[in-house]
Amino acid sequence: xxxxxxxxxxxxxxxxxxxxxxxxDTAYYIVxxxxxxxxxxxxxxxxxFMYRYKRRTAKDxxxxxxxxxxxxxxxxIIPSILVIGLFFVGLSGWMxxxxxxxxxxxxxxxxxxxxxxxxxxxGNVSVxxxxxxxxxxxxxxxxxKDVLHSFFxxxxxxxxxxxxxxxxxxxxxxxxxxxxxxxxxEYCGVGHSDMLAKVRVMDKADYDNWQETGLMPGEKPLxxxxxxxxxxxxxxxxxxHSLDGSRIQGPTFKGVFGRTEQIADxxxxxxxxxxxxxxxxxxxxxxxxxxxAVMPTYKGLLKETDIDALIAYLKTVQ
Amino acid sequence: xxxTATVDELGHSPEVRGKNYLNQTAGVWSxxxxxxxxxxxxxxLVSVLVGFGLGGIFALLVRxxxxxxxxxxxxxxxxxxxxxLHGAAMVFLFIIPSIPASLGNxxxxxxxxxxxxxxxxxxxxxxxxxxxxxxFMLAAIVTGGVDTGWTFYVPYASGxxxxxxxxxxxxxxxxGFSSILxxxxxxxxxxxxxxxxxxWYRMPLFLWSLYATSIIQxxxxxxxxxxxxxxxxxxxxxxxxxxPTLGGDPVLFQHFFWFYSHPxxxxxxxxxxGVATEILATxxxxxxxxxxxxxxxxxxxxxxxxxxWGHHMFVSGQSELSSAIFSxxxxxxxxxxxxxxxxxxxxxWGGSIRFTVPMLYGIxxxxxxxxxxxxxxxxxxxxxxxxxxxxxxxxxHFHYVMMGSTAIAFFGGLHHWWPKxxxxxxxxxxxxxxxxxxxxxxxxxxxxxxxxGTRGMPRRYYNYLDQFQPLHAFSTYGSWVLGTGFxxxxxxxxxxxKTGAPAPADPWGGATxxxxxxxxxxTENFEKAPIVTLDAYERPAEETA
Numbered sequence: 001x002x003x004x005x006x007x008x009x010x011x012x013x014x015x016x017x018x019x020x021x022x023x024x025d026t027a028y029y030i031v032x033x034x035x036x037x038x039x040x041x042x043x044x045x046x047x048x049f050m051y052r053y054k055r056r057t058a059k060d061x062x063x064x065x066x067x068x069x070x071x072x073x074x075x076x077i078i079p080s081i082l083v084i085g086l087f088f089v090g091l092s093g094w095m096x097x098x099x100x101x102x103x104x105x106x107x108x109x110x111x112x113x114x115x116x117x118x119x120x121x122x123g124n125v126s127v128x129x130x131x132x133x134x135x136x137x138x139x140x141x142x143x144x145k146d147v148l149h150s151f152f153x154x155x156x157x158x159x160x161x162x163x164x165x166x167x168x169x170x171x172x173x174x175x176x177x178x179x180x181x182x183x184x185x186e187y188c189g190v191g192h193s194d195m196l197a198k199v200r201v202m203d204k205a206d207y208d209n210w211q212e213t214g215l216m217p218g219e220k221p222l223x224x225x226x227x228x229x230x231x232x233x234x235x236x237x238x239x240x241h242s243l244d245g246s247r248i249q250g251p252t253f254k255g256v257f258g259r260t261e262q263i264a265d266x267x268x269x270x271x272x273x274x275x276x277x278x279x280x281x282x283x284x285x286x287x288x289x290x291x292x293a294v295m296p297t298y299k300g301l302l303k304e305t306d307i308d309a310l311i312a313y314l315k316t317v318q
Numbered sequence: 319x320x321x322t323a324t325v326d327e328l329g330h331s332p333e334v335r336g337k338n339y340l341n342q343t344a345g346v347w348s349x350x351x352x353x354x355x356x357x358x359x360x361x362x363l364v365s366v367l368v369g370f371g372l373g374g375i376f377a378l379l380v381r382x383x384x385x386x387x388x389x390x391x392x393x394x395x396x397x398x399x400x401x402x403l404h405g406a407a408m409v410f411l412f413i414i415p416s417i418p419a420s421l422g423n424x425x426x427x428x429x430x431x432x433x434x435x436x437x438x439x440x441x442x443x444x445x446x447x448x449x450x451x452x453x454f455m456l457a458a459i460v461t462g463g464v465d466t467g468w469t470f471y472v473p474y475a476s477g478x479x480x481x482x483x484x485x486x487x488x489x490x491x492x493x494g495f496s497s498i499l500x501x502x503x504x505x506x507x508x509x510x511x512x513x514x515x516x517x518w519y520r521m522p523l524f525l526w527s528l529y530a531t532s533i534i535q536x537x538x539x540x541x542x543x544x545x546x547x548x549x550x551x552x553x554x555x556x557x558x559x560x561x562p563t564l565g566g567d568p569v570l571f572q573h574f575f576w577f578y579s580h581p582x583x584x585x586x587x588x589x590x591x592g593v594a595t596e597i598l599a600t601x602x603x604x605x606x607x608x609x610x611x612x613x614x615x616x617x618x619x620x621x622x623x624x625x626x627w628g629h630h631m632f633v634s635g636q637s638e639l640s641s642a643i644f645s646x647x648x649x650x651x652x653x654x655x656x657x658x659x660x661x662x663x664x665x666x667w668g669g670s671i672r673f674t675v676p677m678l679y680g681i682x683x684x685x686x687x688x689x690x691x692x693x694x695x696x697x698x699x700x701x702x703x704x705x706x707x708x709x710x711x712x713x714x715h716f717h718y719v720m721m722g723s724t725a726i727a728f729f730g731g732l733h734h735w736w737p738k739x740x741x742x743x744x745x746x747x748x749x750x751x752x753x754x755x756x757x758x759x760x761x762x763x764x765x766x767x768x769x770x771g772t773r774g775m776p777r778r779y780y781n782y783l784d785q786f787q788p789l790h791a792f793s794t795y796g797s798w799v800l801g802t803g804f805x806x807x808x809x810x811x812x813x814x815x816k817t818g819a820p821a822p823a824d825p826w827g828g829a830t831x832x833x834x835x836x837x838x839x840x841t842e843n844f845e846k847a848p849i850v851t852l853d854a855y856e857r858p859a860e861e862t863a
Contacts, residue, residue, distance in 0.1 A: 005783050012772040013705075024701045028772075031699060035692040042659060042688050049666040050681065053602070054673070060603070063668025067608045075660040076653060083649035086699055091642060093701030098638050113478075147474040148568060150633065150708060154774025157705040161634045163569065164473060165562025168635045181783070185708035185776040187467050189474060190394045193779035 005181035006154050017155035017176040017201070023093040024157040030089055034082065097158065100171035104139035105132070111142065111149035111162040111184065112296065114191030115236055124211055125301045128197040128236045130182060132174055133207035139171040150186035153199055161186055174201040194239060214303075224305075228313025231306055240295065243317055250295060251288050257315045262289040276311050330836060330845055338741065338838040353438035354841060358445050359424030360739065363732075365448065366420055367808075369411025370725075374804065376404035381763070381797040384790045387782050397780040398465035399481065405468030410490050411452055413720055414582060416728050417589035418535075419448070419500055422528050424739060426504060428832040428839060429522050431513025431848040436506040440499055447496035454489030458482035467778060469579070472560040472571045476552040484553055487546045494543045497585075501535030504528055513831070515850030519613070522830045522854055523599075523606060526613040527592025530620035534581045534588075538624070542578035545571065569635055576627035584623040586720055588616055590683070590727030591658060597680035597727075597734050598662055600828045602669030605855040608661040615654035622651050632703045641700060648698040655691050659684070674826060675749040679730025682757050683723055690718030693768065711771025717764045729756070729807065736811060737825045741838040742818030744810050752807030759800030766793040829855045 009015035012032075016022050107130070108119040118126045118140075132138045142151060142162045149162040151170055160170035184195035202210070206217040215221065222230065232238055232253075240249035251261070259271050264287045269275055278285060280302060283295035302310070339356045349357055380401050383390045392400065423441065427434055435441050458464050464486040466475040475483050508529050512521070548559050549571070558564030560571045599606045606612060628636060628644030662684055671677070693715045696702050706712060737743055770789045775782060782790065824833035829852075835844055852858065 004785065006774050006785060008773065012769065014774055024705055027699055027701045028696065028705070031695050031702065035695060039688055039692055042663065043685065045663050046666070046681070046684055049663065049669070050671060050673075053666060053669050053671045055603070055670040060670035062602070062604045062670050064605070065607070065668065066605050067611070068664075071660075071664070072608055072611050072657070076657055079656045080653050083652050083695065083698075084646075086695060087646050087649050090645060090699030090701045090703070094641075094704065095638075097701060097704055147478055148471055152708070152774075152776065154705070159633045159704050159707055163562075163635045165568070166635060183774070183776045187398075187471070187474070187778040189478060190398060190465070192398075193394070193776075193781045 007178070007180070014154045015176065016157075017174060017178070017180060018153075018157065019173040019175060020093070020097050021155070021157045021175075023096060027089045027093050031086055034086070097171075100139040100169065101137045101173075104137035104171055106139050106141055107132075109140040109142040109151070109162070110145060111151070111195075112145035113147065113189055114184075114195040114239070115296070116182070116184075116195070116197040117301070120211060122211055124214075127234070127301060129200060129234055130197055131200045131202065131207065131210060133204040134174050134177050134201050136204060137171055137173045139169055142168050142170065147188050148186045149184045149188050149195065151182060152185040153180060153182045155180045156199075159185060174199075177201055177203065191239075222309075224309040224312035225316050226313075227306070227309035228311070229316075231302070231310055232313060235298070235302070235306075237310075250291055253314060253317045255318050257311075257317070263287065264289045264293075273311050276314060277307055280307055280310070330840065337840060338836060339841045340741070340838050342841045351442075353434070353442055355423050355427050355435045355438065355441060356739075356839060356843075358441050359420050359422075361445055362415060362423060362448070363420035363739075365445075365452070366412050366416045369407055369452070370416075373404050373407035373412055374801065376400050376407065378797055378801050380404055381794040383780070384782075385794045387784050387787045387790075389781075394780040395465060396463075398467075398778075399459075399463035401778060402464045402467050403459060406455065406464065406486060406490070408720075409468055409582075409586075410493055411455065413586045413724055413728075414497060415448060415493075415500075417593060417724070417731065418504070418528055418531055418585075419444070419496075421593065421728070421731050421735060422504065422589060423500070425735065425832050426507060426525060426528060427511070428835065428843050429525055429830055430508065430511060430516050431831050431844060431850065432507065432511035433842045433844075433847075435503050436510055437503050441503055444496045444499040444503070447492055447499070451489040451491070451493030451496065454485050454492060456489075458486035458489065461485060469575060470546070470549060471575075472549065472552065472566075472568045473562065476549055476571075477556075477561050477563075484550050487549055491543050491546045491550075494539045494546075497535045498539045501532035501539075504532040505536065508532075513848050513850055519610065520850055520852070520854050523595040523609065523612050523616075524589075524592035527588045527595070527616045530616040531585050531588045533617075534585050534620050534623060538578045538581040538585075541574060542582075545574040545578065548574075569631070572631055572634055573627070573636075576630045577624075580627035580630065581620075581623040583716075583719070584619055586724045588619060590724035591616070591687075593727040593731035593734070594662065594680050594683045594687075595665075596830070597676045597683075597730050598665050599855045600734070600826050600830075601674055601677035601680065602666050602671050603827060603857075604665055604669035605853070606661070607664030607667065608657075609854060611657050612661050615657045618654040619651060622647065622654070626651060629698060629703075632700060633707050645698055645700045649695075652691065652695065652698075659688065659691070672826075674733075675744075675746060675753060676730050676734035676826070678750065678753050678757075679726055679733060682753070683727050683730060686718055686722030686726055686760070689765075690715060690723050693718065705774075706771060708777055709771040710767040710775045710777055713777050714764045714767035714771060717767070722760055722764065726756075726760075732811070734826070735832070736814070737821030738832060738837045738839070740815060740818070741821050742814045743821050743825065744814035744818055748806065748810040748813075752803050752805075752810055755799055755803030755806060757803070759796050759798070759803050762796030763793050763800050764796075766796065829857050 007015040013025055110117040116128050118130050144162045144164040152159040156172045158170050158172050160168050180199045182197045182199050202217055242248050242252045243254055245252050245254040256271050260268050262268050269286055280298045283297055284293045287293045339354055383392055383397050462482045465481045466479050551557050552560050558566045560566040560568055626648045628640050629648045632641045766789055775786050821837040823837050
């Protein structure tokens with residue numbers, strides 16, 4: 001990784017990178033310090049009694065007090081007040097986390113085994129990379145194509161399950177101009193722990209420029225093979241296709257261009273421009289024998305120039 | 319001896335002296351067809367320890383895999399099976415039946431002065447149902463494993479996973495009946511078979527905890543049964559209860575599941591609290607402080623446990639109002655739990671504390687349960703849970719409650735009652751070594767995971783970010799210390815069966831009825847039904863003078 005996926009803000013918590021984070025951390029530290037005090041309030045007497053009342057003779061006198069109504073009422077009422085207080089502390093931050101501001105930028109988010117797809121208001125799509133402007137509320141409208149997933153960005157302190165058959169939402173306003181990571185936190189099968197995405201927070205102007213041109217801040221248009229190399233990583237081809245000949249979910253890309261592949265139905269196909277294009281758009285039409293037909297279609301996710309770039313890149317992987 | 323013709327100090331006549339439930343009859347068949355609650359308790363004990371060993375081996379494998387950020391010893395699908403089987407074996411084979419079915423079965427009738435449970439044959443049937451369920455679960459392991467997590471969340475479990483989900487869930491379904499029947503048996507036994515003079519408020523508090531547990535078992539377990547049956551139908555016949563592509567609702571499954579499984583958490587912890595109470599009272603040689611408060615707090619926990627399941631679902635997509643109500647109610651579990659904590663301290667106050675091995679476990683229980691309980695407050699708070707839900711913080715929290723508290727209480731109880739059950743004393747020094755390594759290894763392994771969790775490490779991850787690696791490695795080293803502790807404890811107890819000194823009837827100076835019969839007890843517990851004249855934990859005047 002070229003960046004610190006989670007930047008630590010303190011011993012316990014990551015850096016606060018959203019507007020809601022501070023509120024949640026405050027609640028965290030309220031219960032934390034209350035717990036520390038209560039823990040010592042229990043353990044100091046325990047340690048003292050262990051020392052003070054250690055058995056010395058077989059005939060030690062023991063206290064015959066069996067109960068004390070005053071004590072018992074005290075230690076019922078005080079904790080009751082404390083925990084009800086905690087409930088309201090938790091409720092207050094949570095209500096802010098649940099209600100998105102009306103001016104939020106809405107991004108459609110789709111989770112599936114095992115990738116995240118983000119569709120921006122103008123129709124642009126990014127895969128396993130969520131790009132958001134700094135200082136603007138963002139609301140994700142999420143659904144799942146298959147099983148339960150969950151959207152979690154530690155630096156933002158937000159989490160929400162993504163459920164098939166319904167929409168759930170989550171919102172945040174990023175405050176730090178940096179990259180971080182989002183996790184899937186609801187167990188979703190064999191690729192669960194690899195279902196990560198990068199969250200890129202940039203200035204509003206850079207975000208608008210990226211929406212317009214597909215160029216990240218400071219980026220110049222790339223020659224096709226280099227753009228293809230980048231897409232290989234950013235569009236998660238690397239999750240399933242290796243460059244070094246090793247077998248992952250799908251066939252390796254090492255020396256793939258010009259190779260003749262055995263197809264599941266018994267025929268064979270030479271990997272050329274047309275086969276690569278077809279495999280991107282209709283991946284399950286000609287699946288290489290011995291591999292599961294699990295590749296999602298990239299139709300609508302890649303522009304024609306992206307496809308050309310990937311082809312150019314695959315020619316160079318030898 | 320000159321006085322062999324008369325009764326001994328326990329009132330045993332010559333005919334029964336030397337005879338006990340272990341040697342009264344011999345042979346495997348006499349055990350498999352026994353209706354003696356003590357033999358059934360011992361068979362449960364052996365079974366749950368096997369379940370614990372199985373779950374423990376998977377635990378060590380899971381931790382070993384997590385030593386490095388990428389592949390260490392197994393691939394992702396093997397890892398998913400390993401953590402699923404660790405969870406399922408620990409929950410269903412070990413921790414739910416552990417204390418009630420083994421120690422409870424053995425000691426409940428003894429502690430109320432009864433000959434047996436109310437329905438001895440039903441008791442045997444419970445054991446067989448447990449075994450049958452266990453066989454289905456083991457069959458799932460050998461026929462492709464299970465990779466759904468012990469919660470069997472849909473639609474992954476109902477439609478996507480290719481593993482032996484039906485066999486595993488059917489196993490749990492059958493074991494549910496075992497749990498229900500044991501609960502039913504205990505409730506009736508406590509109502510009908512108490513010895514003369516043994517009023518409700520004279521019962522040892524372990525029995526109050528078993529009573530509360532039994533109520534939950536009888537009321538909640540059927541819901542799990544129905545839920546798992548629906549899951550099996552969904553998977554086999556695609557009926558569309560839970561699967562959204564068939565018009566079902568995956569969140570409904572979570573409601574059903576946690577409606578059982580949250581009370582089940584108290585099926586696990588309440589008996590542990592009861593055992594801890596016995597250990598503390600015996601070794602402080604003191605009447606329990608606030609007897610009624612402890613008794614009623616058990617019942618209160620049982621009742622509140624039915625109202626809080628939704629706190630597992632704050633981020634599931636359930637309505638915000640539901641989450642707020644569930645959060646509010648959840649905090650009410652903290653109050654009776656806190657009351658118990660203070661009463662246990664009150665029991666030590668002014669006592670005469672002897673640090674036997676069981677007492678070490680009892681004190682460790684107080685320490686670990688305090689951490690387990692207090693960290694639960696973080697997760698009950700709506701906003702804080704947004705960050706901590708499904709991270710290692712949750713893993714650490716429930717291990718402190720379920721393992722740190724319940725399992726530690728179970729092993730404390732095992733040492734406490736081992737002389738009574740087996741008639742043998744164990745090697746005190748070796749038992750202390752086992753305890754110390756367990757205690758250190760446990761905190762080493764799991765306290766680390768609180769830090770992993772707050773920093774954002776999600777649970778059930780096979781691969782993880784490099785930046786979490788040092789803490790994961792540290793936690794894994796702790797698990798080896800923990801495993802060694804349990805191994806030594808096991809060796810110590812097993813060795814005592816061969817080389818242990820004979821146990822006296824009352825090695826710790828206990829005040830409850832089970833210490834008033836021989837070690838091991840005779841087949842029908844007491845030759846003459848005891849008559850109870852003292853309050854719970856009260857000692858005769860000449861002893862306390």
